[in-house]
Amino acid sequence: MEAQPATPARGGDQEQEEDAMDAFLDKFRCQQYRGRLHEDTWEQELDKIPMFMKKAPSEIDPQENPELACLQSLIFDDERPPEEQAKTYKDEGNAYFKDRDYKKAVASYTEGLRKQCSDPALNAVLLTNRAAAQYHLGNLRSALNDATAARKLRPSHMKAIVRGAICHLELRNFSEAVSWCDEGLRLDSKEKKLLEMRAKADKLKRTEERDVRKAKMKERKDEAQKGALLCAVQARNIQLASPGPDEEDDEEPTTPHGGLGSENAMGARVSLDDGGRLSWPTLLLYPEYGQTDFISAFHEDSRFIDHLMVMFEEPPPWDLERKYQPHLLELYFEDEDRGEVCQVSPESTLLEALQHPRYLVRAWTPAFLVLVKQSPFCKNFLRGRKVHRLK
Structure with a gap:
């Protein structure tokens, strides 16, 4: 019968490991955990942890929020592809937009566009979203410019068409608003927003054209009356003083006595x-x-x-x-x-x-x-x- 090789004893090593674990546990029994949350201020302390923050601070101080600064550096890593960076800024802008912080939303969308990614669809979305934020800030011209730029990248982008039409309507460019609505309706003839906007723009356009016609008719009538008044005054040999520098009308005079027949300070006229x-x-x-x-x-x-x-x-x-x-x-x-x-x-x-x-x-x-x-x-x-x- 062959002799079996001797197995080395491991009892000593196991005992050492168990002793080390006991010492580690004894340390926690006699020493409090320094990173624990305090009973009175746990909500404020929890709000400083990125995962549990209700709202990110507008300015990030690396010394006060090292974890958040580190996380931000990972998210906005310039070494990532431009498409990924642009999408990150788009998502950040959308979050600001949802919170109605339109100025920050504009800034985020702008940063996304600065990455000059090669995806025209993503750039069109960034422009369209920035147009929406600019619209809410009252920057109608800037919003219209963004919507126009988005349509150049994606002519069939419905959101860009809708927002551009809204801007034209607010700017009282009624003919352009109708044109934008028509182009959108060729893509989707049942788009409710465009149907409602087109009806409103068309009505306002016709009203404006009518008012322009009335104003021109009134202007022609007033000019005829002024001519008749001047003839009547001259026929009577009545002398009219030329208006002084402070009395001149804003309009160019159409007669040697410009303004004849205009209302005076009391609202009456010859x-x-x-x-x-x-x-x-x-x-x-x-x-x-x-x-x-x-x-x-x-x-x-x-x-x-x-x-x-x-x-x-x-x-x-x-x-x-x-x-x-x-x-x-x-x-x-x-x-x-x-x-x-x-x-x-x-x-x-x-x-x-x-x-x-x-x-x-x-x-x-x-x-x-x-x-x-x-x-x-x-x-x-x-x-x-x-x-x-x-x-």
């Missing part, structure tokens, strides 16, 4: 009736009390006294002395070029006053001074001025 007679917005000034009366349509054949009789039938509240009575009133106008005043008879018509060789209509609104005859204020007001009185 008018020509069917009988060919003029009515003027007219100011009566009472310098003694700093008061005025405005007659919106003073017919040229009406007399001053007729208006004064109605206006002073009852004393105005500022005439405490009740001295402004029609038969005691005198009318004047100022000749500003000569620094003189000219008297006008209350019995005269407006046309007769306007035809005075020294009268100059300013700002399309005749103005006359009203004073109480022989009153102290009247004498003082006229003192030192050359007065051309009626004969």
Whole structure:
């Protein structure tokens, strides 16, 4: 019988391993684990662990969040293929978009586009998504540019067509909005958004065209009225002052007296009736009390006294002395070029006053001074001025 080889004893090694494990466990029994979560602050501590974060910080400090910084460096590793990097930025942008953080979404999509990956479909998605984020930020032009660029990469990309049409509609480019909708409907004739948008854009387009036609008709009518007014004024030998630098209209004048017939500060204007007679917005000034009366349509054949009789039938509240009575009133106008005043008879018509060789209509609104005859204020007001009185 052959002798068997001796087996080395292992009892000693096993005992050593068991002793080492016991020592390791004894260490935890007498020493607390330093990485444990504390009872009072466990929620805040848990929120610092990348896997359990509810929201990533906007700025990552490697010293405060080393794990997150390491994870970010892995995700955005520049050594990865451009397509992978672009897709990562797309996903990040989508997450920001879902949280309505549109500025960060735009930044993420832009970074994805900067990777210049060779996948046109992915680039079209990045552009389309950035267009959506720009739209929510109110950057309609930028959104439209992105949608247009996305369509160049993928002409049949429906989301780019829808977003481009929306931008055109918001920018009041109604014809372009209709065109974009039509192109999308050729791809999908039942696309609900495009059908609704096209109907709205078409309606607004027709309304805008109608308004443009009305505006042009009104402009032609106004020009014809201005021409008729100018002829009527010139036929009466009424002098119109050229507008000063501060009075010029924004529009180019179409006559030597540009703006004739335009509304004055009170919203009234010179008018020509069917009988060919003029009515003027007219100011009566009472310098003694700093008061005025405005007659919106003073017919040229009406007399001053007729208006004064109605206006002073009852004393105005500022005439405490009740001295402004029609038969005691005198009318004047100022000749500003000569620094003189000219008297006008209350019995005269407006046309007769306007035809005075020294009268100059300013700002399309005749103005006359009203004073109480022989009153102290009247004498003082006229003192030192050359007065051309009626004969």
